[in-house]
Amino acid sequence: MTEKPSLLGGACIIASVCVGAGMLGLPSAGAGAWTFWSMLAITVTMLIMTASGWMLLEAFKHYDLRVSFNTVTKDMLGDKVNMFNSLMVYFVGGILLYAYITSSGLILQDMLGINSKAASILFVAVFSLFVWHSTRVVDRVSVMLIAFMVLSFTFGISGLATNVNTSLLLDAVNPEGRYAPYAMAMLPVALTSFGYHHSVSSMRAYYGEERRAQHAIFGGTVIALGLYFLWLVSIFGNLPRESFGSVIEQGGNVDALLMALDSVIESQSVERAINAFSMAAILSSFIGVGLGVFDFLADLFCFGNDKKGRTKTWFVTFIPPLVLSLLYPFGFVMAIGYAGAAATVWACIIPGLLVMKSRSKEKGKEGFVAPGGATMVGVVMLFGVLTAVFHFMAMANMLPLFSG
Template sequence: MAKQVKSQPVPSLIGGASIIASVCVGAGMLGLPSSGAGAWTIWSSLALVLTMLVMTLSGWMLLEAFKHFDLRASFNTVTRSLLGARVNAFSNLTVYFVGGILLYAYITSSGLILQSMTGVDSKLASVIFVLLFSLVVWHSTRAVDRLSVVLVTFMLVSFVLGVSGLVVRIDLGVLFDSANPDGRYAPFAMAMLPVALTSFGYHHSVASMRAYYGEERKAQKAILGGTLVALTFYLVWLLSIFGNLPRADFGPVVAQGGDVDVLLAALGYAIDSERVATTISAFSTAAILSSFVGVGLGTFDYMADLLGFSNDRKGRTKTWAITFIP
C-alpha cells in the first residue's frame, strides 16, 4: 500500500500581504501629518501614492532578479552573482545595517513600553521580548504569517476606534486649506518624500515572500496587497488629521517635535484625546511588534543566505542566534 504524503498547507495571500503591511506600517506612521503639513492634503497624498507605486515596482524588480536563483537565495547570492564580490561586500554591509538598526529600534522601544506597563527594567524587558517573539521567526514563515494577520487585524480595529471621531468631523474647507487660496504646497512635497520612502520599506522581506510561496507571481500579489493596506492606513490618517486641524495651526505642533501627543492635544477640541491616545498607544504597540517579526524574518532569511546555514532545525537555530543575539 502506497504511503500517503501529508500535503503542506498552501500559503494564503492574506498572510503574505499582512507580513508586508506589518513591515511597512510602524509607529512612525503617526508622524506623517507633521512631515506633510507643508505639502498639505493633495501633494502629501500624491507623494504617498507615487512612493507606494515606485516601492511596489522595485520589489517586483527584485523578484525578477531573484527569478533564476534558488528559492532561498537572498541579496548576498544574487548580488554576488550579478555584480561581483566588491559590490556585494558593500551591499551586504548596507542590507545588514538597515535590518540591524531597525531591529535595534523595535527592541529598545518594546523594552520601554513593557517597562511602563509592568515596571520591569527596560533592558530585561527587551531581552524577554526578543526571546519570546524571535521564536516565531525561528519557527517558520507561516508562524510569522499567522501572527501578522492577528496583529494587522488588531491594528485595524484600534486604528478605526482611534480615528473614527476625526473622520466624521472632517471639514472640507480645512482639508483643502480654502482659507489660504494662494498657498504654496508643491515645494514642500520634496520634504515629504524621504518620510514616505521609509513608510514603504519592506524590501528585506522580498526574498522571504518568494521562498514562502515558491514562485514569483503570488509573491508579487502579496507585495501589492501589503503596500495597498499600508497606503490605506496612511491616507486615512492624513485625511483625518488634515480635515480637522488647520494648516496654520501646525506651526506649534512641528515646533514641539511633531509628536503624536502634541498633535492630539492640538485636536483636543474635536476628540476625546485621552481615549484616542489610549487606542493609538495600543496601535503603536501592535505596530512595533508586527514590524519586529516582519523585519526579523527578512533579516533572518538574509543571514541564512549570507552564511550558508541550512533550513533544518539546527541551521535555523544558528541563523536565529546570529540575527537576534547581537
C-alpha cells in the same frame, strides 16, 4: 492536488510588512505638503516601489525558489556590491530599531510615569526576549499584535473619520500656502513606508512562480496605500496644519503627535484607541525588524542557534541601538528619513542593477519580465538617487522645511 495560496493572503503579508510604525511618521513628515501633495508623494512612491519589487522578481527567476536577496546580489554584482548592500540593510534595520526604542520610551514615560530612558531600557528588556526565544514566538506575538492593531486602528479611525473637518483637510485658512516644495523632503519617509523588498523572495517561494507573486505585491502595496490615505485624511482632517509646529519641533516624535491629537479629540475612547494602535504598531515593527536584523547578524557572525549563540546575537542586535537611543535621542521622523535614504540602495538602485544584469544574459528575456522596459529601470534608479539627495539636502537646510 494542493490548493494554491490565495492572492489576498499574499497581498496581506506584503501590506503588513509595509504598514507598521512607519505610518506614524507620515503625518509629521507630510505636514508641510499637507493633504493633496502628501497623497501624491506616497502614490508615486508606491508605484515606484512596486515596480522595483517586480524587478527583483525578474532578477530571481533563474534561481532556486528559496534563493535569498544576498545570494543573487553576490552572484550577479559581486562581493563588494553585496557587502555595501548588506551594510545598508543593516543600517536601515539598526536605525529603525533605534527609532522604535526612542519612541516607545517617550510613550511609556507618559503611560507609566517613569523616566523615558528607563522606559526604553524596560521596553528592550521585555520585548526583545521574544526575538531571543524563537521565530515561532515572534510569529505568534505578531499575529496577536496585528489583530489588535486592526481593531484599535478601525475603532480609532472611525472615531476620527466621523469628525473630519473639510476646511482643515484642505487647509482653507491658508489659501495661498506653499505645499509642493515640502513634498520632496517627505519622500524618504514615504519610501520607508513601502519597504517590503526583503519579502520578495518569500513571495516567490510562497507561490512557486513570479506571475502570482507580482499580483500579490501589487495588491499589498495598494492595500497599504489605501490605509495611508485613510490615516492621513483622518489626522489632517482633525489636526490643524499649524498644530504640527510643536510636533516637528520635537523631531516628529510619536508621543508629540499623540499629545497634539489628544487636544482635539473629544472622545476618550477614540483617544485610547489611537494611543493603543500607535504602541502596538511600534511594538509590532520593533519585533519584526528586530527578528530580521537578528537573523542577518547571526548569519554574518556565524553565531550558533543555541542559548549562548542566540544571546550573543541578541547583544549585537539590540544593545547598540539602545545605547545610541539613550545617548543621542533624536526625532522619530529624522531617524526614519535616514532609514529611507539608505533603503534607496536595496529598494531602488540594486533592483535596477540586478534586472539590467539579468536582461544582458541570453535567457534574460525568457519567463517573467517586469513591465516598463529600460525606461522604468531608469525611472526607479533615478527616484532612488533623488530620494537620497532630497534627504541630505533637507538635512543641510537646502530644502524648505515646514515649521508650523
